[in-house]
Amino acid sequence: MKVKISQRMQKPDFQADFLADILKAAADPSIISFAGGLPNPASFPIEEMEAATQKVLQRDGVRALQYNSAQGYLPLREYICKRYKEKQNIDFSPNEIIITNGSQQALDMFSSVMIDPGDEIMVENPSYLAALQSFHLYDPVVLPIDLNPDGIDCDMLEETLKTHKPQFIYVIPNFQNPTGLTYSDAVREKAAEILRKSDCLVLEDNPYGELRYAGRAGKSFATLLGEQCCELGTFSKIVSPGMRIGWIACKIPEVLEKLLAYKSTMDLHTNIFCQMVLEQYLQDNDLDAHVEKCVEIYKEKAEFMMACMDKYFPEGTTFTRPEGGMFIWVTLPEGVKAVDVQYKAIEKGIAVCAGDPFFETERGVRSMRLNFSNSTNEAMEKGIKILSEVIAEMS
Amino acid sequence: MKVKISQRMQKPDFQADFLADILKAAADPSIISFAGGLPNPASFPIEEMEAATQKVLQRDGVRALQYNSAQGYLPLREYICKRYKEKQNIDFSPNEIIITNGSQQALDMFSSVMIDPGDEIMVENPSYLAALQSFHLYDPVVLPIDLNPDGIDCDMLEETLKTHKPQFIYVIPNFQNPTGLTYSDAVREKAAEILRKSDCLVLEDNPYGELRYAGRAGKSFATLLGEQCCELGTFSKIVSPGMRIGWIACKIPEVLEKLLAYKSTMDLHTNIFCQMVLEQYLQDNDLDAHVEKCVEIYKEKAEFMMACMDKYFPEGTTFTRPEGGMFIWVTLPEGVKAVDVQYKAIEKGIAVCAGDPFFETERGVRSMRLNFSNSTNEAMEKGIKILSEVIAEMS
Numbered sequence: 001m002k003v004k005i006s007q008r009m010q011k012p013d014f015q016a017d018f019l020a021d022i023l024k025a026a027a028d029p030s031i032i033s034f035a036g037g038l039p040n041p042a043s044f045p046i047e048e049m050e051a052a053t054q055k056v057l058q059r060d061g062v063r064a065l066q067y068n069s070a071q072g073y074l075p076l077r078e079y080i081c082k083r084y085k086e087k088q089n090i091d092f093s094p095n096e097i098i099i100t101n102g103s104q105q106a107l108d109m110f111s112s113v114m115i116d117p118g119d120e121i122m123v124e125n126p127s128y129l130a131a132l133q134s135f136h137l138y139d140p141v142v143l144p145i146d147l148n149p150d151g152i153d154c155d156m157l158e159e160t161l162k163t164h165k166p167q168f169i170y171v172i173p174n175f176q177n178p179t180g181l182t183y184s185d186a187v188r189e190k191a192a193e194i195l196r197k198s199d200c201l202v203l204e205d206n207p208y209g210e211l212r213y214a215g216r217a218g219k220s221f222a223t224l225l226g227e228q229c230c231e232l233g234t235f236s237k238i239v240s241p242g243m244r245i246g247w248i249a250c251k252i253p254e255v256l257e258k259l260l261a262y263k264s265t266m267d268l269h270t271n272i273f274c275q276m277v278l279e280q281y282l283q284d285n286d287l288d289a290h291v292e293k294c295v296e297i298y299k300e301k302a303e304f305m306m307a308c309m310d311k312y313f314p315e316g317t318t319f320t321r322p323e324g325g326m327f328i329w330v331t332l333p334e335g336v337k338a339v340d341v342q343y344k345a346i347e348k349g350i351a352v353c354a355g356d357p358f359f360e361t362e363r364g365v366r367s368m369r370l371n372f373s374n375s376t377n378e379a380m381e382k383g384i385k386i387l388s389e390v391i392a393e394m395s
Numbered sequence: 396m397k398v399k400i401s402q403r404m405q406k407p408d409f410q411a412d413f414l415a416d417i418l419k420a421a422a423d424p425s426i427i428s429f430a431g432g433l434p435n436p437a438s439f440p441i442e443e444m445e446a447a448t449q450k451v452l453q454r455d456g457v458r459a460l461q462y463n464s465a466q467g468y469l470p471l472r473e474y475i476c477k478r479y480k481e482k483q484n485i486d487f488s489p490n491e492i493i494i495t496n497g498s499q500q501a502l503d504m505f506s507s508v509m510i511d512p513g514d515e516i517m518v519e520n521p522s523y524l525a526a527l528q529s530f531h532l533y534d535p536v537v538l539p540i541d542l543n544p545d546g547i548d549c550d551m552l553e554e555t556l557k558t559h560k561p562q563f564i565y566v567i568p569n570f571q572n573p574t575g576l577t578y579s580d581a582v583r584e585k586a587a588e589i590l591r592k593s594d595c596l597v598l599e600d601n602p603y604g605e606l607r608y609a610g611r612a613g614k615s616f617a618t619l620l621g622e623q624c625c626e627l628g629t630f631s632k633i634v635s636p637g638m639r640i641g642w643i644a645c646k647i648p649e650v651l652e653k654l655l656a657y658k659s660t661m662d663l664h665t666n667i668f669c670q671m672v673l674e675q676y677l678q679d680n681d682l683d684a685h686v687e688k689c690v691e692i693y694k695e696k697a698e699f700m701m702a703c704m705d706k707y708f709p710e711g712t713t714f715t716r717p718e719g720g721m722f723i724w725v726t727l728p729e730g731v732k733a734v735d736v737q738y739k740a741i742e743k744g745i746a747v748c749a750g751d752p753f754f755e756t757e758r759g760v761r762s763m764r765l766n767f768s769n770s771t772n773e774a775m776e777k778g779i780k781i782l783s784e785v786i787a788e789m790s
Binding site for chain 1: 507
């Protein structure tokens with residue numbers, strides 16, 4: 001059968017091609033994987049979900065199985081607003097929230113509404129690879145803004161805004177993916193001040209914000225910039241990724257209306273069964289206590305991995321020391337390419353993720369992302385030791 | 396805040412605009428609605444879902460809450476293949492199935508992979524309005540092919556293929572939405588013969604196929620055309636729409652690969668919690684018996700609505716007599732526009748769906764779609780009576 005695939009889907013997808021091999025390898029249970037970003041299953045509230053499901057189906061089974069609205073389950077949107085207010089002092093109304101199939105879908109929705117081919121957008125350099133994939137589908141000109149240890153490079157941001165008119169900037173200010181870095185208060189204030197003078201929207205992604213095990217939370221751009229900032233959120237990292245429940249919060253009526261129209265055309269609505277079960281779980285359980293439990297697990301994991309890296313990594317290998325989240329960003333010694341380490345390591349049963357797919361343009365970089373949330377300590381020590389040998393051999 | 400919305404989302408959406416008013420009105424519980432396409436909640440297996448959820452969470456809770464693969468839960472894909480074989484003698488392998496958020500998402504996926512701006516596609520005239528919305532996002536030239544009482548107009552199909560090179564044709568051969576019509580065996584064979592000579596793919600949608608209460612099933616285009624036909628399917632109409640579990644089945648490796656890549660970029664994967672619960676439900680219960688129960692409900696509803704229409708409709712009003720599905724297609728007397736009836740009826744508490752948004756080009760049509768699956772008999776008789784008075788007044 002002779003078929004013509006659309007131009008859109010014929011474009012090379014560096015991110016996807018790069019990851020295909022490594023993900024395949026990582027699916028092998030004999031592999032020790034630091035490549036993914038899976039929550040630790042020890043944190044999953046399985047019994048509580050069982051109780052919540054029972055309650056929902058007994059009380060309101062017809063609603064849980066019937067069609068629902070594109071915007072999402074109102075009590076869940078109300079819960080999200082309440083939590084924004086309590087945790088970050090941000091005012092959103094339930095009408096400003098759309099429930100999505102994970103925040104990944106919200107990335108696509110926002111891209112579809114905001115990007116015409118050739119439009120400029122800004123991203124952190126490096127940035128979340130699956131966000132880059134979403135954006136690329138819509139053919140923007142991507143302007144990467146460097147990331148310093150204390151957050152986005154404000155000089156570069158300011159310079160870029162002098163000569164460009166980006167539609168939006170995509171940022172992950174807390175425990176960034178892939179670097180694990182967090183913006184300082186000063187950088188948040190400064191970046192907001194620069195952005196405030198422009199028509200550039202801010203798309204703030206905050207999947208890991210609650211997973212903080214050191215330091216103190218900074219202000220979100222939604223607090224600093226009001227309606228200029230749209231927020232992405234998800235329950236994937238603090239409750240369950242398998243349910244695919246995320247959201248986008250947006251205060252600009254015109255954008256919100258188009259997001260909702262697009263969501264409706266895409267898949268009518270997010271599965272209401274899981275929305276209702278999750279909401280019941282949130283009503284009946286203390287999410288703060290649950291998040292605290294996750295944080296304890298992740299803190300112990302992060303500290304253990306950093307201790308292993310301190311112990312085994314060869315001279316000249318450095319890494320970020322995150323205050324939360326799931327990732328550590330490693331910089332290899334001069335002259336060592338992360339892709340070479342990645343391919344050598346997988347031969348020895350260790351999966352890591354070279355930094356390349358997180359960059360819009362740089363290739364052959366010296367950085368790689370390690371995930372610490374999903375390995376046993378035993379596997380972690382073994383994996384870091386072998387990885388260290390691979391790096392040492394290549395230095 | 397000054398924002399620029401993408402051209403894509405600024406395009407007028409006739410379907411959406413048309414329906415906004417009526418859907419808002421239909422959400423009012425005091426309205427008798429024949430406008431939607433909701434399954435009858437009496438058919439929802441609520442207790443069985445509770446048992447299935449309990450089993451899944453107790454046996455495999457971590458998997459139900461963790462990230463999963465873009466393609467979907469393998470046992471569910473295996474079940475779908477088994478049912479294709481048993482019910483329609485179609486051979487699909489699990490690798491040829493992708494689980495989607497309802498078949499609505501599969502419509503978008505297929506459009507994204509197949510349509511470049513300006514590409515031609517064919518649709519039945521009239522066709523499912525939310526499919527038209529999906530297609531329009533990708534800017535095709537839509538070629539409507541008339542629908543006769545026995546199925547698609549084969550002469551028009553043949554003529555169109557002489558002078559055009561459509562990428563695909565979208566068809567709903569069983570209890571079509573909106574008309575309720577079903578293709579005859581002769582039309583299926585003839586249309587397949589015509590299509591076989593072309594490079595035009597067939598996207599066959601079959602949400603209602605199992606809801607047959609009279610007559611006998613015809614061959615699917617997947618049987619007649621093999622890999623030239625991609626199938627859309629869903630559990631929405633036979634189990635639960637709220638879970639958002641549908642699929643696309645495709646035998647062309649190049650298309651399948653792109654569908655999967657796009658699905659992964661869109662939302663990583665369909666919620667695995669519901670996939671696993673649904674699969675457990677299907678293992679532990681007799682779907683045939685459940686479908687039979689649905690069919691009984693719908694048969695009784697359809698017959699009751701047709702009896703009311705025979706009794707009350709004024710002279711000159713005709714309608715299709717479907718053998719299954721959820722819809723009846725009404726043709727109003729000469730000179731009466733369906734939109735006028737729609738707006739007059741809603742004032743009197745009755746929601747109907749004028750035919751206009753199901754057509755690519757025709758406006759001010761005399762046809763309207765009535766849904767019979769989701770009203771009590773009492774409401775149905777009252778509604779049809781009032782609707783008849785409205786039609787009579789306008790004739």
